[in-house]
Amino acid sequence: MPNPPLDQGAIEKVRTWLDTSDVVAAVTLSVAQREKSVAAWELKEKYEHLGPIQPRILLPRDFPFSPLRVELDQSCCLRLPHVEASGNFCHGVLTLPDDLADPVKAAGRVLEQFLAYIPNSAEPEWIEQEFHREAHDYWLRHVDAFHHPKGCKTEELLLEIDADLHAPQRVETLHLGSRTRAIASSRDGGPKATAENTGWSLGTIVYGSTLVLRLPSDQRWTPNTWPRSFETIAALADELTGTTDGVKSWYASRQWSNDAPLFIVALQNSVGFGWRVIPSRSRASAQPTVVPVKVTRIDRRWTLARDHRTQQLDGLTGKRVVVFGCGSVGAPVAELLARAGVGSIDIVDPDVMKTENISRHPLGLPANGRHKATAFCERLKSSTPGVKTAAHTMTAQAWLAGDHPIPDLIVDCTGDRAVRMAIFHARPTMFGLVSTIMAWMEPFGAAAHVITVVGDDRWPTSDPAETAIQIGDWPDEVEVLHPGCGQGFHPYGMSDAWEAAAMAARRGLALLRGENTTSDVLSLVQSREYFERVWPGITFRRQLAIPAGITSVVERRTLAEALHGF
């Protein structure tokens, strides 16, 4: 038995309105419709171009929180725009605050859209324009509705090509384990490397190829214009590239087995339209069959930037950052940088993941007993396309003593005085003047500090972290001790750590993009009441005037200001 409606009153008002109208006639709901809707009506008016189809109005059980629905017929999908495979008319009307008070008007707004749709849907040019405007959606419906030939299970091609596509490109391709998906990649290591990074199973490896073409933006892509045979795809490709038999010679030169994954993809702006190419089993000379497939881009420009401001992304892709410490701050910093597009990330941390770390570390129970650096690098590679990572299971000091290419940025998240001292001892000689960020938190997340040192600026060897930077003068008892050497901890939560990590990552990205290149100190400070609540009787090293009613502030000082007198 379905749940009772959320707003019985609204439903009754619309029901009465439609029941008393002579424009519509109540009809019985099908069993499937009854789950989501409480009543249905059929429009009595005839629309010549819809033929025998009489549109229906469905009143959803959760109306007005879900809008009224209008249904045409399944046969209208891909014949008329804005009709889903179920026959549902996609009206795009969203719930408004006033709908609760005036549910009839809410229903009327949906019918108003349909009223506008009727004459439009009789005009071939409008239909074509609308199909083209949302070409990707309709292509996916075409893929879903396509009757796959026996033995072809492929529904999706994962495509990874980063380079700008100027000419048709041949890309190495593999089936994934289930064979419902395939992956084509032009990156180093090919599709195999991507699949392995991501943890996708490959099964038996059979290499194939994908031919990727660029489709101009204004090339109409609608159910009436898209090619449906190998012959017409080849003709389209020839037309686009100004060559003859480009697709045919690619296909004819094949050195692949019959079940190899072969695809053709037409890329238009950000979206791809693809076909699996299946050779004829009976005659080698026969034209192959083509099966439309969904193309899912997994390249960096799409996954990390939706093709938007790609120049900025490309800039970050070329950058390399070393993160010291893969704890509750260092791990999210690395993740935030990777997702923002930083191309290479080295993580330096000698520790292994323990179960008590779980409360505030992005790695969870499955990583127990593994090196945090190694496990987290794997996580970055599987979650973020194209990122290069290196795990160094050693201390930052040991890493600094080693021989490494110079990174663009060092982010120290160890909160360890010895590491700070080592960095600034090594910095002038080893790394030239590589930009350095140091981030740490005070207990209970009462404050977080991000110190940026660039160019000739230096962090004093006296390490005035407590005296120049800290807000609270925390007594030793704040540290909760554990029966083990150096295994105490300061109480704070994951949300506190991520706040600090976000501040550090944002500062790092600004540096990498060249937006903010001065040495400075950012301090996120909670109110005085917060300090006194988490540690009654606390004394302050520095006083920050935070006005009443404000819970926290971020203070920015230049490094010179912060270090004045040190």
Next chain:
Amino acid sequence: MVTLLRRLELDPAARKDAEKEYKALAERVADRLDLPHHSVDVIPQGSMRTQTTIRPPGRTNFDLDVVFVLSGPRYENPDPELFFEEFGKALDGDEATTGSPTRKNRCWRLPFPNKPYYFDVTPATPDPDHVYGAALRVRDPETAWSPSNPTEFAQWFCDRADLQFSFQSASGLGNLIEARKSVEPLPSDPVRIDDILRRTIQLVKLHRDNVYFYESDKRKEAWPISVIIVTLAGQAFENIWATRRNSFSSPMEVVLAVIEDMPNWITRNANGHYLVCNPALGSENFAERWNTDQGLRASEFFRWYQRLENDIEALLTDEYSKSSENKLKAIFGQVGVDAWMASLPENKQMAPLLKGLVASSGIEVSNPRVATPVGRNTRTLA
């Protein structure tokens, strides 16, 4: 843009009514002239026949032209003046309906005060031997008789209007218009979106009416007459069809091309006289008066044509949805704006019941055709 012209048409009910009226009139005329009913044939002519009627600005009535052909022994060799007078008298007697007939050059005007139209009724008699050059002759105050061939001219026009451009057929829109009957009933095919030639002429005539609305009577008198516009547009349309019928992607492009080509069909003979010949009657020069008015009509034509080109170009370079009321008003006058407004909610014709239902929900039904934000994701985050 083109849809608005549909609204300028005489509506079907009024058309039917007009048809009824002129048939009744024909019977009355026959009775009063003591003729058998079959001796009075009625031939609609002019814009009514070619379906290029527009509602003139400042007036609300359509101008409908009909020719009454009187045949029988007494019309074998009548005196033109007597013939014309006698016919005028025969129109009297039903002033409550027709209003008082007034005399014009070749016709009698019946104002039909309670109707959205008035009739210009031209009496004609057969000229079986084409003594005056055509199948019919009409009284002309200057030449006694003039040839008249409304049927042939209309047929010439309709044949051209039926020419199809390839983009139309390809999109399945261009079903051939059923061959028109040669006489009697008013052409009743609704003027359709792809009826490019008629649309072009309506557009051009509307522009002309609007341009001349505030002009002096002297200039108005010299404006480009409809039959010249129809002839030039028809010839241009045929020429474009014959030479580049596959090179257009939309009806609008054809409209522009026709307008561009129109003046090329005005010719001048060795004496420098302007010629716009009746394509169905070579001896008739529609531009005859251009040659006897010290160039007034010719210069009016070219002055108006220059404005037409500029205005239409400016209008069409914008998308229709942006065709603001003011812009339309500047070019086509209030009539154009009214027609445009009326043309927008197409659903009025396609879904009147649904429209009523929507209105009953408390929504003011506007012009949803202008923008249909169907399927748009308007959520703040995606």
